[in-house]
Amino acid sequence: MARFLLGERVMLYRTEAGAPIALADYCAHRAMPLSKGKRVGGDRIQCPYHGIEFGPDGHCRHIPSQKGTPQQMRVQAYPLVQRWNWLWIWMGDPELADEALIPNHADFSFVDGNDFWKVALWRMDFACNFQLIHENVLDVSHVSFLHEGLADSGSLVTTPAKTVVEGNVITMTRRWEDLLTDRYAKTFGIADGTRVIRTNIAKTYVPSLNVAMNFFEFPDDPEKAPAMRSAPMAFTPETDQSCHYFMAVGANYGEEPVGAALEAQGQALWNLILDDKDATEAIQEAYNILGASTPDVSVRADEGAIRFRRMLAEQMARELPQVSS
Amino acid sequence: MARFLLGERVMLYRTEAGAPIALADYCAHRAMPLSKGKRVGGDRIQCPYHGIEFGPDGHCRHIPSQKGTPQQMRVQAYPLVQRWNWLWIWMGDPELADEALIPNHADFSFVDGNDFWKVALWRMDFACNFQLIHENVLDVSHVSFLHEGLADSGSLVTTPAKTVVEGNVITMTRRWEDLLTDRYAKTFGIADGTRVIRTNIAKTYVPSLNVAMNFFEFPDDPEKAPAMRSAPMAFTPETDQSCHYFMAVGANYGEEPVGAALEAQGQALWNLILDDKDATEAIQEAYNILGASTPDVSVRADEGAIRFRRMLAEQMARELPQVSS
Amino acid sequence: MARFLLGERVMLYRTEAGAPIALADYCAHRAMPLSKGKRVGGDRIQCPYHGIEFGPDGHCRHIPSQKGTPQQMRVQAYPLVQRWNWLWIWMGDPELADEALIPNHADFSFVDGNDFWKVALWRMDFACNFQLIHENVLDVSHVSFLHEGLADSGSLVTTPAKTVVEGNVITMTRRWEDLLTDRYAKTFGIADGTRVIRTNIAKTYVPSLNVAMNFFEFPDDPEKAPAMRSAPMAFTPETDQSCHYFMAVGANYGEEPVGAALEAQGQALWNLILDDKDATEAIQEAYNILGASTPDVSVRADEGAIRFRRMLAEQMARELPQVSS
Numbered sequence: 019m020a021r022f023l024l025g026e027r028v029m030l031y032r033t034e035a036g037a038p039i040a041l042a043d044y045c046a047h048r049a050m051p052l053s054k055g056k057r058v059g060g061d062r063i064q065c066p067y068h069g070i071e072f073g074p075d076g077h078c079r080h081i082p083s084q085k086g087t088p089q090q091m092r093v094q095a096y097p098l099v100q101r102w103n104w105l106w107i108w109m110g111d112p113e114l115a116d117e118a119l120i121p122n123h124a125d126f127s128f129v130d131g132n133d134f135w136k137v138a139l140w141r142m143d144f145a146c147n148f149q150l151i152h153e154n155v156l157d158v159s160h161v162s163f164l165h166e167g168l169a170d171s172g173s174l175v176t177t178p179a180k181t182v183v184e185g186n187v188i189t190m191t192r193r194w195e196d197l198l199t200d201r202y203a204k205t206f207g208i209a210d211g212t213r214v215i216r217t218n219i220a221k222t223y224v225p226s227l228n229v230a231m232n233f234f235e236f237p238d239d240p241e242k243a244p245a246m247r248s249a250p251m252a253f254t255p256e257t258d259q260s261c262h263y264f265m266a267v268g269a270n271y272g273e274e275p276v277g278a279a280l281e282a283q284g285q286a287l288w289n290l291i292l293d294d295k296d297a298t299e300a301i302q303e304a305y306n307i308l309g310a311s312t313p314d315v316s317v318r319a320d321e322g323a324i325r326f327r328r329m330l331a332e333q334m335a336r337e338l339p340q341v342s343s
Numbered sequence: 344m345a346r347f348l349l350g351e352r353v354m355l356y357r358t359e360a361g362a363p364i365a366l367a368d369y370c371a372h373r374a375m376p377l378s379k380g381k382r383v384g385g386d387r388i389q390c391p392y393h394g395i396e397f398g399p400d401g402h403c404r405h406i407p408s409q410k411g412t413p414q415q416m417r418v419q420a421y422p423l424v425q426r427w428n429w430l431w432i433w434m435g436d437p438e439l440a441d442e443a444l445i446p447n448h449a450d451f452s453f454v455d456g457n458d459f460w461k462v463a464l465w466r467m468d469f470a471c472n473f474q475l476i477h478e479n480v481l482d483v484s485h486v487s488f489l490h491e492g493l494a495d496s497g498s499l500v501t502t503p504a505k506t507v508v509e510g511n512v513i514t515m516t517r518r519w520e521d522l523l524t525d526r527y528a529k530t531f532g533i534a535d536g537t538r539v540i541r542t543n544i545a546k547t548y549v550p551s552l553n554v555a556m557n558f559f560e561f562p563d564d565p566e567k568a569p570a571m572r573s574a575p576m577a578f579t580p581e582t583d584q585s586c587h588y589f590m591a592v593g594a595n596y597g598e599e600p601v602g603a604a605l606e607a608q609g610q611a612l613w614n615l616i617l618d619d620k621d622a623t624e625a626i627q628e629a630y631n632i633l634g635a636s637t638p639d640v641s642v643r644a645d646e647g648a649i650r651f652r653r654m655l656a657e658q659m660a661r662e663l664p665q666v667s668s
Numbered sequence: 669m670a671r672f673l674l675g676e677r678v679m680l681y682r683t684e685a686g687a688p689i690a691l692a693d694y695c696a697h698r699a700m701p702l703s704k705g706k707r708v709g710g711d712r713i714q715c716p717y718h719g720i721e722f723g724p725d726g727h728c729r730h731i732p733s734q735k736g737t738p739q740q741m742r743v744q745a746y747p748l749v750q751r752w753n754w755l756w757i758w759m760g761d762p763e764l765a766d767e768a769l770i771p772n773h774a775d776f777s778f779v780d781g782n783d784f785w786k787v788a789l790w791r792m793d794f795a796c797n798f799q800l801i802h803e804n805v806l807d808v809s810h811v812s813f814l815h816e817g818l819a820d821s822g823s824l825v826t827t828p829a830k831t832v833v834e835g836n837v838i839t840m841t842r843r844w845e846d847l848l849t850d851r852y853a854k855t856f857g858i859a860d861g862t863r864v865i866r867t868n869i870a871k872t873y874v875p876s877l878n879v880a881m882n883f884f885e886f887p888d889d890p891e892k893a894p895a896m897r898s899a900p901m902a903f904t905p906e907t908d909q910s911c912h913y914f915m916a917v918g919a920n921y922g923e924e925p926v927g928a929a930l931e932a933q934g935q936a937l938w939n940l941i942l943d944d945k946d947a948t949e950a951i952q953e954a955y956n957i958l959g960a961s962t963p964d965v966s967v968r969a970d971e972g973a974i975r976f977r978r979m980l981a982e983q984m985a986r987e988l989p990q991v992s993s
Contacts, residue, residue, distance in 0.1 A: 027957065046963045048803070049954040050947060067947050068969070069813035069825065082825045083809040083969035091965045153373070159408040163394040175394065175407045297375060297392050304374035307352065313371045315416045319393070319408040478698070484733040488719035500719065500732045622700060622717050629699040632677065638696045640741045644718070644733035 020053035022256040024109050028096065029053040033061035039074045040107050042094035046070075046078065052093065103266070104252060106226075110337050121187075121223040126231055126248050139265045139284040144295050146302035148225075148253040148261035149330065154294050155220060155228045155251065156190070156322035164293050168286075179220075181321055186329060188222040190322050196237075203234055205283060206245040206269075213238050222322065224329045227252050246270045249287075259302060263291065345378035347581040349434050353421065354378040358386035364399045365432050367419035371395075371403065377418070428591070429577060431551075435662050446512075446548040451556055451573050464590040464609040469620055471627035473550075473578040473586035474655065479619050480545060480553045480576065481515070481647035489618050493611075504545075506646055511654060513547040515647050521562075528559055530608060531570040531594075538563050547647065549654045552577050571595045574612075584627060588616065670703035672906040674759050678746065679703040683711035689724045690757050692744035696720075696728065702743065753916070754902060756876075760987050771837075771873040776881055776898050789915040789934040794945050796952035798875075798903040798911035799980065804944050805870060805878045805901065806840070806972035814943050818936075829870075831971055836979060838872040840972050846887075853884055855933060856895040856919075863888050872972065874979040877902050896920045899937075909952060913941065 019030045020043050027043035029052050041063065043053050050067040058064045062071045062079055071080040076095035078087040097108040097115035102123040108115035144151060154160065162175040179190040194216045199208050208214060219231040233246040252264040265287060305312050316324060344355045345368050352368035354377050366388065368378050375392040383389045387396045387404055396405040401420035403412040422433040422440035427448040433440035469476060479485065487500035504515040519541045524533050533539060544556040558571040577589040590612060630637050641649060669680045670693050677693035679702050691713065693703050700717040708714045712721045712729055721730040726745035728737040747758040747765035752773040758765035794801060804810065812825035829840035844866045849858050858864060869881040883896040902914040915937060955962050966974060 027954070044954050044958065044963055046965045047967065048964070049951050049958065049962055051950050051954060054950065067814055068807065068810050081967055082812065084967055088965060093963070157393065160393050162407065164392055300376050300379065301374050304352070304369050304376060307350075308369065308374060312374055313369055313418070314373070315371045315413060317372065317406055317409055482718065485718050487732065489717055625701050625704065626699050629677070629694050629701060632675075633694065633699060637699055638694055638743070639698070640696045640738060642697065642731055642734055
């Protein structure tokens with residue numbers, strides 16, 4: 019299987035033992051895509067052109083037309099681990115790969131521990147830079163317009179968020195006291211006329227993940243557990259003009275293993291995010307036309323987006339080779 | 344409604360009162376196309392993404408997520424007026440917009456005054472620079488070959504034009520005495536065997552408009568009004584590789600309000616101009632391949648085209664910011 | 669008829685007398701493709717736009733809208749000859765065109781003299797640089813993998829070639845003694861169980877032609893003529909990202925004029941070379957992504973390919989204008 023990631027073609031496969039492996043998808047000999055080849059001998063990849071074989075570490079193991087394998091015959095291997103049902107790849111300096119950088123999903127799992135979410139919903143492909151999607155979810159004021167009548171009653175745009183930054187995590191919190199069941203609360207199965215307190219938390223783990231958490235408390239029934247939903251979204255750059263949008267969702271209501279309500283939510287989200295796709299792709303197109311003359315006047319609701327841009331720029335600067343004076 | 348004009352995306356709409364408005368089609372906030380939004384409050388445009396509103400002057404009137412609107416939050420507004428059934432946009436320095444530059448259509452209206460033409464025929468989209476279309480109509484010798492047997496009897500190529508230049512107008516006149524009704528005269532409803540004097544005038548208003556005027560006089564019947572047709576054609580650049588070809592036509596024969604003969608003429612012209620489209624697009628493709636090594640040997644029939652090129656270059660030079668010494 | 673050759677659009681036609689002519693496919697006037705025009709007066713080409721006519725030498729012969737033809741009104745004429753059933757074009761300095769550079773097909777014709785081959789099989793269009801196809805046929809070790817089970821029994825990859833270079837010809841020879849009829853020998857109509865000696869010769873005439881020759885000798889029947897097949901393949905660059913693959917084949921078995929066996933071979937070859945097309949186009953795509961960072965570690969089986977690259981680079985260097993010191 020081949021994926022474009024950060025502009026590189028990457029081949030993903032699993033060894034016989036099931037370990038996930040990521041290699042640059044270009045044979046070291048003549049750049050033939052290894053992803054068109056096959057797995058041989060349990061964990062090697064055989065190039066389909068001249069049959070040259072590479073191990074999971076990228077080193078050449080066999081050249082059919084000769085004895086011996088030159089040391090330089092190797093493809094780049096990328097550190098890759100599977101955590102919290104996602105695959106995490108590190109495409110920078112392999113020495114700097116650090117599993118501790120992977121967001122601890124317990125922080126936003128309301129429910130079942132490690133395997134907390136109920137369903138990985140889907141992947142959508144966007145023809146825009148992944149930053150535009152981050153900015154989309156970091157300014158929820160768009161929900162009242164782009165998704166008018168679909169996801170809230172207009173209150174997101176008029177309720178400012180409290181923003182907290184810790185390390186590479188931007189947390190934006192909105193809280194509404196004394197609400198009555200609205201269209202959004204109903205998707206949590208809350209009965210009409212119930213008095214609720216709603217909390218919306220958007221946590222962005224720069225650069226990879228955004229998590230939308232929503233829960234409803236019941237002031238008239240303090241014993242009752244809050245109804246909670248947590249939706250981690252991974253935005254993965256393909257190129258600087260395209261990316262993947264992975265969506266998962268977990269909740270503490272509905273039936274096990276996957277409530278029909280949650281699946282319906284997944285479909286509703288898909289439709290809603292098609293609007294985000296239209297908007298971010300139209301903006302990417304405009305950016306491409308405008309180039310350096312792109313307008314960019316920010317408003318107060320852009321606080322999260324601005325912080326994201328700054329943090330991403332800092333992270334990228336740190337990755338650049340250091341020049342000593 | 345959105346149009347590409349001179350490489351910019353422009354949104355066109357009308358206020359509640361009907362005034363035509365042209366704004367740059369990029370929201371000042373994040374470049375979202377305003378043309379995907381809607382008109383609110385009679386004359387404002389609301390961005391579909393975060394609901395920011397702009398007036399017909401391009402200034403921001405409302406930001407839903409906050410009070411107040413920063414001064415810089417504005418989009419470019421282009422001077423736009425409606426004259427002679429066309430919309431005229433000025434995309435240069437707004438200070439220099441001057442309605443007096445709009446060609447006075449009375450100059451080539453044979454018939455009914457301001458609202459002189461009978462029918463706006465159609466728009467065709469060409470994948471070439473608009474200059475190639477101007478050069479097409481400025482050298483009518485092509486009619487005898489590209490449109491062989493369709494529009495004249497071969498005499499256009501062998502009858503040199505008298506060329507007069509006044510201001511930004513190039514006028515080329517051809518005159519044939521003592522003709523008998525030919526295939527072209529028949530399209531004016533002139534009976535077989537009639538002796539006629541034909542005049543063909545092509546007026547080019549650099550850079551926007553070309554007008555083809557044709558009329559037949561009747562030397563054997565001096566009382567009889569000449570049969571006349573006037574076809575203004577507007578060539579509007581989209582990008583440097585594409586343009587629109589707007590065609591209208593007026594005549595003093597046929598029935599009111601629009602003669603079936605004129606409509607048939609429109610269809611015949613459409614088919615004929617499809618050949619021009621093939622030719623100019625093939626030339627654009629050749630120019631793109633050849634780049635700086637494009638051949639370009641001119642002949643005497645190119646006099647009008649050469650004058651057009653020169654005049655256009657001068658107009659563009661005048662638009663460039665002046666550097667004082 | 670128009671073809672792209674070395675990035676130029678070339679018009680090919682025959683005079684009334686049948687002589688093949690190649691002209692640059694851009695009218696000297698306004699770059700209109702002459703290939704959309706028609707042949708007039710036996711050997712002239714008439715531009716379809718304004719009717720300007722050019723002779724087989726590229727010089728202008730007639731301009732309908734005026735008397736006289738300016739000296740500069742000419743299109744480039746390329747030396748073109750027909751030899752051995754192919755058309756050979758010379759696109760460099762016409763002074764250097766030399767028919768002696770055309771490979772003498774008698775050198776690889778086993779059979780019938782000048783008109784030796786039985787059938788020109790087909791043309792396939794590849795979206796890659798022509799060098800990638802040369803390298804494909806110069807390293808036949810790929811046959812054992814890319815065409816696994818289709819064309820040999822795996823022995824090509826393990827049998828090193830003897831390589832000889834003479835002038836611009838690279839000859840690679842492989843020989844197998846004491847074989848029994850295998851799947852490949854069967855395509856020559858050799859009966860099961862026959863002991864054979866197989867010789868495979870690949871001759872590359874840099875830059876235009878590769879010839880695959882295969883023959884089987886019969887050690888148990890020295891009187892019997894060897895079964896022979898010769899397949900000249902012409903790789904013609906269209907642009908630096910595309911080329912034509914012309915395939916012909918001759919043999920001394922099967923029935924005259926063209927054996928059904930040979931035609932079946934042609935279809936089998938077409939299918940097999942579709943795999944080469946997939947591989948070389950995938951590599952071209954990879955090269956385009958990777959640019960200067962393209963991996964390129966060679967193995968011993970690349971000897972022929974490396975020699976080809978070097979020889980082609982030398983030929984191109986010789987074509988460059990010389991700068992005297």
